[in-house]
Amino acid sequence: MTAFVAPVEDILFSLRHVAEADRVADWDDSLAADILGHFAQFAEGVLAPLNAVGDAQGARLVDGRVRMPDGFGEAYEQLANGGWQGLRAPERFGGMDVSALVAAGVSEVFSGANHALQMVCGLVPGAIETLLHFGTAEQQALWIPRLASGEVLSTMCLTEAGAGSNLSAIQCRAVQNGTGWQLDGEKIFISGGDQDMSSGILHLVLARSGAVEDGLNGLSLFLCLAGEDVHVTRIEDKLGLHASPTCQLAFHNARAELVGAEGDGLRAMFTVMNHARLDVALQGVAHAARASQIATAYAQERVQGRRRDGSPARLSDHADVQRMLEEQDALANGARAMCHVAFVELEQGNRPDLVAFLTPLCKVFASEAGIRAADLGIQVLGGYGYLNEYQIGQVWRDARITAIYEGANGIHERSIATRGLKGPGADQFADLIRDLAGSSDRVLVRLEEWEGWRDRMRLADTAEHEAHAFAQATARLFFLACWAKCAGVADRHPDPARIMASAERAFSL
Numbered sequence: 001m002t003a004f005v006a007p008v009e010d011i012l013f014s015l016r017h018v019a020e021a022d023r024v025a026d027w028d029d030s031l032a033a034d035i036l037g038h039f040a041q042f043a044e045g046v047l048a049p050l051n052a053v054g055d056a057q058g059a060r061l062v063d064g065r066v067r068m069p070d071g072f073g074e075a076y077e078q079l080a081n082g083g084w085q086g087l088r089a090p091e092r093f094g095g096m097d098v099s100a101l102v103a104a105g106v107s108e109v110f111s112g113a114n115h116a117l118q119m120v121c122g123l124v125p126g127a128i129e130t131l132l133h134f135g136t137a138e139q140q141a142l143w144i145p146r147l148a149s150g151e152v153l154s155t156m157c158l159t160e161a162g163a164g165s166n167l168s169a170i171q172c173r174a175v176q177n178g179t180g181w182q183l184d185g186e187k188i189f190i191s192g193g194d195q196d197m198s199s200g201i202l203h204l205v206l207a208r209s210g211a212v213e214d215g216l217n218g219l220s221l222f223l224c225l226a227g228e229d230v231h232v233t234r235i236e237d238k239l240g241l242h243a244s245p246t247c248q249l250a251f252h253n254a255r256a257e258l259v260g261a262e263g264d265g266l267r268a269m270f271t272v273m274n275h276a277r278l279d280v281a282l283q284g285v286a287h288a289a290r291a292s293q294i295a296t297a298y299a300q301e302r303v304q305g306r307r308r309d310g311s312p313a314r315l316s317d318h319a320d321v322q323r324m325l326e327e328q329d330a331l332a333n334g335a336r337a338m339c340h341v342a343f344v345e346l347e348q349g350n351r352p353d354l355v356a357f358l359t360p361l362c363k364v365f366a367s368e369a370g371i372r373a374a375d376l377g378i379q380v381l382g383g384y385g386y387l388n389e390y391q392i393g394q395v396w397r398d399a400r401i402t403a404i405y406e407g408a409n410g411i412h413e414r415s416i417a418t419r420g421l422k423g424p425g426a427d428q429f430a431d432l433i434r435d436l437a438g439s440s441d442r443v444l445v446r447l448e449e450w451e452g453w454r455d456r457m458r459l460a461d462t463a464e465h466e467a468h469a470f471a472q473a474t475a476r477l478f479f480l481a482c483w484a485k486c487a488g489v490a491d492r493h494p495d496p497a498r499i500m501a502s503a504e505r506a507f508s509l
């Protein structure tokens with residue numbers, strides 16, 4: 001097994017030199033390096049060693065309560081005591097109030113070390129942001145300190161048996177009685193719907209407060225504290241993420257509080273979801289980087305075949321293995337750069353339409369990059385890739401969900417090709433590509449072709465039919481523009497030769 005090493009140098013290179021994090025007002029370079037370094041140590045020493053344990057044991061449902069695998073409770077206690085759950089929360093609520101860019105680096109490292117545990121802990125920053133935007137002063141004062149301290153973990157309850165991609169079919173009812181709101185209905189596939197690590201669980205539930213005919217406008221967002229009125233009726237047996245309990249929850253007249261305005265639930269939930277989507281993109285980056293790490297270490301050790309001079313070769317001496325290793329590295333670093341560029345735009349706050357255009361692109365591209373890099377890793381390891389010994393199979397199994405949850409990739413592709421082309425975001429995207437590309441003709445030529453396609457798509461009646469091809473080409477253009485930028489600043493990386501080799505590989509894909 002290859003020990004997990006957090007890719008801190010690559011993350012800092014991407015933030016500093018590719019995304020130019022110092023354009024964001026609150027960027028503190030040495031603080032960012034400090035925080036990332038500390039979290040990397042914690043992830044390498046505490047979180048990563050539990051990854052295989054969690055995969056083998058899985059979460060279990062015992063007498064109606066979820067039991068996490070061995071060691072997860074203790075690891076969570078250390079995580080909470082270290083203040084990591086409150087990384088993004090304002091200081092007045094007991095948080096550290098660090099930049100979203102630093103939090104992105106931490107989130108990637110967390111997912112690379114232990115995606116399953118990150119799933120259970122990682123919805124808290126989105127919940128805090130939602131409360132800051134839509135919660136009352138009382139709700140903020142009551143819940144944000146508890147979320148930030150780790151006393152309480154949060155969930156995101158949208159999916160129902162008949163409402164997956166189509167949320168307008170949600171049936172879970174919210175009714176008002178004399179004392180407040182009550183929820184009645186079932187939710188499925190709820191990550192961290194129960195666990196035995198935090199003292200409390202705060203469910204953020206999208207429920208129907210209006211009529212069925214109101215569709216999405218009849219949905220409101222509610223806070224519901226786990227208790228006697230919320231039951232875990234099953235946990236799912238899954239391909240991967242065994243340690244992340246995916247719960248079916250039954251709400252029986254469960255007391256709840258409205259967050260934001262009645263009928264405005266989807267807009268409020270989008271705050272959590274947009275955060276979660278970039279986080280899922282970072283999970284893809286984390287898997288690509290981890291797969292690259294496992295495959296590179298193995299290929300440098302394994303003796304197989306001969307070099308041209310007849311001496312014994314390592315796998316990494318073979319051109320075809322080099323191709324696969326370079327592709328993994330190109331996917332990891334390119335997808336990371338895309339996410340960081342999107343985060344910088346988000347933090348600058350000047351071009352919200354561009355951020356809305358970039359977010360699904362990052363989600364689609366990075367999730368598929370993680371799966372592809374894990375698949376290449378299995379190939380590099382040969383027969384050992386198919387065994388559990390080197391954990392590369394777990395990377396693939398854990399990564400696979402990222403293309404499905406937080407909006408299946410097909411749904412995002414449709415929105416990129418339809419809604420995404422209506423506002424100014426797609427034109428701002430072209431400006432961004434020009435900035436990133438600099439004088440790279442290889443990108444500029446592709447950009448010109450893409451602009452023609454974009455304009456045709458805007459007029460097309462059947463844009464949905466071309467959505468997949470168009471969204472994939474758009475994401476690839478963004479990826480290549482990021483690589484042009486990486487290549488231009490490669491001398492700022494501790495290993496410029498590696499960056500240049502991966503840049504060349506990126507353009508050959």
Ligand SMILES: Cc1cc2nc3c(=O)[nH]c(=O)nc-3n(C[C@H](O)[C@H](O)[C@H](O)COP(=O)(O)OP(=O)(O)OC[C@H]3O[C@@H](n4cnc5c(N)ncnc54)[C@H](O)[C@@H]3O)c2cc1C
Pocket residue numbers: 156157158159163164165166188189190191192238241246401404405406407408409410411
């Ligand atoms: C491990 C795991 C964790 C999860 N965690 C959570 C969670 O914490 N909270 C939560 O609320 N949910 C969660 N989910 C649910 C997840 O978000 C849904 O599975 C996802 O949104 C897809 O919904 P679905 O499974 O019903 O698939 P469907 O909606 O049935 O989609 C199946 C396929 O059909 C395609 N499709 C569907 N509709 C259309 C259309 N109109 N046009 C074109 N293509 C379409 C989709 O792209 C997809 O490829 C989780 C799921 C899993 C497996």
